Amino acid sequence: MTSSPARARRVTPIPIGILAAIAVALLGIPLIGLVLRTPWSRLPDILTSPVATEALRLSLLCSVAATAVAIVLGIPLAWVLARAKVPGVPVVRALVTLPLVLPPVVGGVALLIAFGRRGLVGQYLYDWFGVQLPFSTAGVIIAEAFVAMPFLVITVEGALRSADPRFEEAAATLGASRWHILRRVTLPLIAPAIVAGAVLAWARALGEFGATITFAGNLPGVTQTMPLAVYAALDTDREVAFALSMILLAVSLAVLIALRDRYLRRGAS
Amino acid sequence: MSLAARIAMERPDFTVDITLDAADGEVVGLLGPNGSGKSTTLRCLAGLESPRSGNIIISGTVVEDSSGGVDLAPAQRSVGYVFQDYLLFPHLTVLDNVAFGPRARGVAKRDAEAAAQTWLERFEIADLADRKPGQLSGGQAQRVALARALVTDPDLLLLDEPLAALDAGTRASVRSVLRRHLSGVRGAVVLVTHDPLDAMVLADRVVVLEQGQVVQVGTPADVARRPASTYVAQLVGVNLLRGEAQDGLVSVGDAVVAVGDRRIAGPVIVAIRPEAISVHHQRPEGSARNTWPGRITSLEARGDLVRVEVDSVPPLAAIVTPGAVAELALHEGAEVWLSVKAVDLDVYPA
Numbered sequence: 001m002t003s004s005p006a007r008a009r010r011v012t013p014i015p016i017g018i019l020a021a022i023a024v025a026l027l028g029i030p031l032i033g034l035v036l037r038t039p040w041s042r043l044p045d046i047l048t049s050p051v052a053t054e055a056l057r058l059s060l061l062c063s064v065a066a067t068a069v070a071i072v073l074g075i076p077l078a079w080v081l082a083r084a085k086v087p088g089v090p091v092v093r094a095l096v097t098l099p100l101v102l103p104p105v106v107g108g109v110a111l112l113i114a115f116g117r118r119g120l121v122g123q124y125l126y127d128w129f130g131v132q133l134p135f136s137t138a139g140v141i142i143a144e145a146f147v148a149m150p151f152l153v154i155t156v157e158g159a160l161r162s163a164d165p166r167f168e169e170a171a172a173t174l175g176a177s178r179w180h181i182l183r184r185v186t187l188p189l190i191a192p193a194i195v196a197g198a199v200l201a202w203a204r205a206l207g208e209f210g211a212t213i214t215f216a217g218n219l220p221g222v223t224q225t226m227p228l229a230v231y232a233a234l235d236t237d238r239e240v241a242f243a244l245s246m247i248l249l250a251v252s253l254a255v256l257i258a259l260r261d262r263y264l265r266r267g268a269s
Numbered sequence: 270m271s272l273a274a275r276i277a278m279e280r281p282d283f284t285v286d287i288t289l290d291a292a293d294g295e296v297v298g299l300l301g302p303n304g305s306g307k308s309t310t311l312r313c314l315a316g317l318e319s320p321r322s323g324n325i326i327i328s329g330t331v332v333e334d335s336s337g338g339v340d341l342a343p344a345q346r347s348v349g350y351v352f353q354d355y356l357l358f359p360h361l362t363v364l365d366n367v368a369f370g371p372r373a374r375g376v377a378k379r380d381a382e383a384a385a386q387t388w389l390e391r392f393e394i395a396d397l398a399d400r401k402p403g404q405l406s407g408g409q410a411q412r413v414a415l416a417r418a419l420v421t422d423p424d425l426l427l428l429d430e431p432l433a434a435l436d437a438g439t440r441a442s443v444r445s446v447l448r449r450h451l452s453g454v455r456g457a458v459v460l461v462t463h464d465p466l467d468a469m470v471l472a473d474r475v476v477v478l479e480q481g482q483v484v485q486v487g488t489p490a491d492v493a494r495r496p497a498s499t500y501v502a503q504l505v506g507v508n509l510l511r512g513e514a515q516d517g518l519v520s521v522g523d524a525v526v527a528v529g530d531r532r533i534a535g536p537v538i539v540a541i542r543p544e545a546i547s548v549h550h551q552r553p554e555g556s557a558r559n560t561w562p563g564r565i566t567s568l569e570a571r572g573d574l575v576r577v578e579v580d581s582v583p584p585l586a587a588i589v590t591p592g593a594v595a596e597l598a599l600h601e602g603a604e605v606w607l608s609v610k611a612v613d614l615d616v617y618p619a
């Protein structure tokens with residue numbers, strides 16, 4: 001289009017330009033501020049301090065575990081939503097989508113009601129097995145999975161819907177069983193969507209705050225993940241909060257770049 | 270018979286009811302327009318769809334018997350299927366695509382790949398083994414699809430519009446290569462096409478479908494020379510005139526056609542192959558007994574030739590070379606004369 005000799009001149013109206021500039025400032029200045037105020041010289045010390053290493057370890061452990069839960073449970077759920085011809089699928093889909101828009105703190109309260117020590121399910125877990133999820137690392141994983149799984153389910157369901165079912169027919173005519181088709185054809189075909197959904201879910205789990213602090217509390221070394229450590233550090237040592245925030249910002253940027261370069265451009269291979 | 274089948278199905282606007290058989294090594298061409306039920310028939314043979322009623326026997330094995338409650342899954346039938354757009358698995362290399370069938374049937378990876386390699390060599394595409402399907406031309410993809418379908422040595426090979434995914438430029442060469450490869454297939458072959466030329470070139474026997482019914486069965490030459498209905502004639506491009514014969518003349522509506530055969534009488538069908546018709550600027554003189562004036566209504570490329578439709582009485586279609594089109598400056602709307610020798614007409618009782 002740039003070679004077109006009669007290229008239309010598009011002039012941005014001044015009010016729109018001003019409002020757009022304010023929007024950019026609103027989004028950009030805080031991030032620039034974070035970079036400027038990050039105590040770069042203290043960074044090695046802060047990141048090797050017990051609070052930071054424990055928070056980093058917990059964050060990685062819980063977000064990866066929550067992503068694994070989301071993959072193991074979410075892919076079958078996506079399959080059912082995309083393929084199963086049973087009544088009630090729209091209701092289930094609405095249920096799955098809800099955590100995407102639900103305030104995380106409400107999710108945390110709901111998790112307490114379900115899995116708390118006197119909760120609907122939690123009382124039996126405690127009475128029968130002695131399992132207590134709230135204020136435990138397992139509770140963090142559940143809270144993060146609750147919030148993150150819908151990202152994976154929605155992504156994979158979309159891919160399953162748009163995948164050409166005739167590839168599965170082709171595999172069937174070649175003698176493949178349903179299980180073989182699922183493993184060798186269906187899942188590989190939607191692999192990019194699974195990876196994209198997993199990365200989204202992982203990023204969401206990594207940043208999870210509201211549901212975690214409500215359901216699992218803020219215990220250093222047990223449930224205090226990075227975002228919770230940032231929150232706690234704001235009261236004690238702001239520079240620690242800035243440094244930890246900088247780490248999360250870097251991770252978010254890395255996720256964005258990874259998704260852009262590898263999974264949002266389809267069919268490049 | 271390697272294949273013996275009867276398939277009945279309800280479609281929204283017609284009923285499919287087809288009897289089909291094929292011997293080992295025989296290529297049967299199922300020819301019909303889109304929506305005539307031929308793809309449905311193929312899917313039923315493969316087990317991808319179930320007929321309302323019918324029975325299918327492949328090499329002595331009953332794979333479908335609606336009254337006996339038999340309906341084997343595709344994986345349990347000895348069938349190879351080449352899909353219209355080939356459906357090569359995009360995430361697998363050419364070699365892994367071809368090895369997929371043996372692997373799915375539990376053959377060890379090394380043996381499956383060796384078998385795949387053998388077929389790639391047979392089809393002269395061994396150098397493509399490591400490519401992904403996205404890097405193949407249409408003709409190459411078709412050979413890979415054919416190798417993938419044949420590597421499990423099926424008793425029945427099915428091809429759904431094997432040339433439809435190709436552009437016109439490569440279709441002719443791919444068609445002749447496919448013909449060579451099909452002639453070496455051990456089992457029975459059923460191929461579905463809406464293109465008469467595919468059926469004529471590739472099939473040993475043509476089964477013409479119309480609205481879910483078989484309207485004609487015969488060798489390609491038979492069907493082209495003696496189309497059983499106007500529909501088949503249109504399909505294979507032959508001019509077909511219905512009329513009354515007497516003393517070597519056939520009256521077709523307001524026109525009279527001279528035919529070579531003086532003995533035939535009563536209702537007849539006159540078949541005129543479009544290649545037998547000559548196109549002239551002026552009324553031709555010479556031995557041609559039949560001449561008709563008319564105006565060109567359409568010019569249409571057919572492979573290397575051009576089909577010329579003329580609104581003469583009766584309306585006729587001729588096939589000429591592009592050279593003739595240029596030399597005679599043929600164009601739509603041009604006034605021309607058509608001629609055909611009486612000996613070039615085929616007449617048979619209606």
